[in-house]
Amino acid sequence: MKAAAIFGPGDVRVMDIEKPEPGPGELLVEVKACGLCSSELGMWVDPNFKTDDPIFFGHEVSGNVVAAGAGVSKFAVGDRVTIFTDRGGYAEFVTVPEDWAIKLADHVPYDWALGEPIGCAMNGTSRSGIEVGDTVVLIGIGFMGGLIQQGARLKGASRIIAVDTRPESFELAQKLGADHVIDAREGNAIQRILELTGGEGADVVIEATGKQGALDMATEAVRIRGRLVIFGYHQGGKRTIDVQAWNWKGLDVINAHERDPQAYLKGIRTGMKLLEAGQLDIAPLLSHYFELKDINHAFLLAKSKPDGFLKAVITF
Template identity: 30%
Template sequence: MNNTLPETMKAVINHGPHDYRLEQIPVPTRGPGELLLKVEAVGICASDLKNWAGAAKFWGDENRPAWSETECVPGHEITGRIIDLDDEARAHWDVELDDRVVLEQIVPCWDCLYCDNGDYHMCAPHMMYGFKRANPGGMEEYMTVSTNSLVHKISKDIPPAHAAFAEPLSCALHAVERANIKFRDVVVVAGAGPIGLGMIAGAVAKSPAQIIALDMDPRKLEIAKKTGATMTINIAEQDAVQVIKDLTGGYGADVYLEGTGHPSAVPQGLNLLRKLGTYVEYSVFKENVSVDWSIISDDKELDVLGAHLGPHCWPAAIRLIEAGKLPLDEICTHQLPLEDFQKGLDMVESGKESIKVSLIP
């Protein structure tokens, strides 16, 4: 280990629902084949907020198991510089000292049914950075990267918060891939937050006929236009279902990508899709959602698909970020010191001031 490093570091520790604390803990020592990173940025997302609130309680279902262990360091949208490694790590990830890297949030076992089939993002043990003590997350000054991890190099010429955006962007791109968008399609993206804006950027690369962004915040809708939306609808002022039906001769949209996490966005999507349309869900909901399943089956025969994490999409996400395809200065609105982690969580919960909030350890 680098002898110039301090013995202790600042880290956010999860002690239970609404009980995260900034503490001094020992700087970790990497094991054989592992990396030691100086964390440069870690984003805060809806799942971090859900975790902070106490996952089971957040769902309103005390029988639902919590996502996270206590005494864990949260944070899974991570970028950092490599400050210590060995030859095994060099060969495994094709990295070198001082490379900037981003980490996929999942740490696969590489030995279960899903990993064997190439679906590593659905790994049965499902270890993830920031949720288990065995894989501390990025809300700390230094962290180790275990040998099962997926590591990608990213440019050192972009701001750290932009590099950390590779995680939500990869997730959004996976949702776009699930949608199987065609050139003729009218695509509707619900929500112009980090995931929704990433969906718009991904949809642009598929060249559909229309990309329509829905939100209630005029500022976010303007950023959606800069990201590539061909049309925006403020759902606080207009009936999105009627507007889209009028636009499509009464039929409805071909594809609906849901990225708000608000229960009302689910029936909205089912109602504004045409028959044989495609609905892709990528949200962390605060509560259970009920819908009329007859719309999905008897009325429209919809394809309803889920999307989880960003498997195989990280190289594309990194290319989009490095090429400047998204207005990241306007998307990555707030960068806060680690000491202000609670302010960051509060900003994400409110959603009124920020789009993407990152901590800079």
């Protein structure tokens, strides 16, 4: 079968490897879609990363069950599933313990059912502590921000103020029902947020960019005793934070990440329920589709983010 492995920056190779066999309690899944994750981009751009041993990767996987190992009890051949995996989802087939698979309803397309990021966004939304009626500022409306924006509304936010710097993000935030969209390039985002909140700041500010500037903005945009939610994936060096401001404002600061697979699976189940019920709109968040053979090009676009880029998906 074909599977993609990364060897160094800009160096993802599609290789011919042996098709895996499902062990006891495992499923063999024929992959239909695997989302390209910005968390993988770090490796793809890192000039110091180089390996002779292939690293098979890809973890945002959906597909259908084509074989089941001994003792599998919850799934049958032909079931459509999304899975959580660390075994390399940029491949034609992948094995997975049945407990790490979640059944998909027939009407949910494979390319929508990207389990891990949806689960991550739903977990982040749950951790945000948004209460009915809250005003929420969301900084960063890409693929993940677009999911969180919808989650925030489902949690009961009465007002959502979206902040970004890219025209495609403004359009997306509006399409998904943001009440106000602020262009941070204009340099008066904090002033606008304060105007919109009667000078107090927002009840909840969610930082979903992984950038220093957004952390600083969040600190200023949140109200006294508000909640500052760090959802962005902060890579590439340390950040500085204004602890004095955090302390004075008495903020609840939440690092909205999970590491336990069971927590991921819980979030994925929540996301799939919402997808199935038509309460999450994924289609506007998916902008680019590639075949496996073009995966390097997909990474190149994920890095350069051309106009209109939100999320790349490899389909099979």
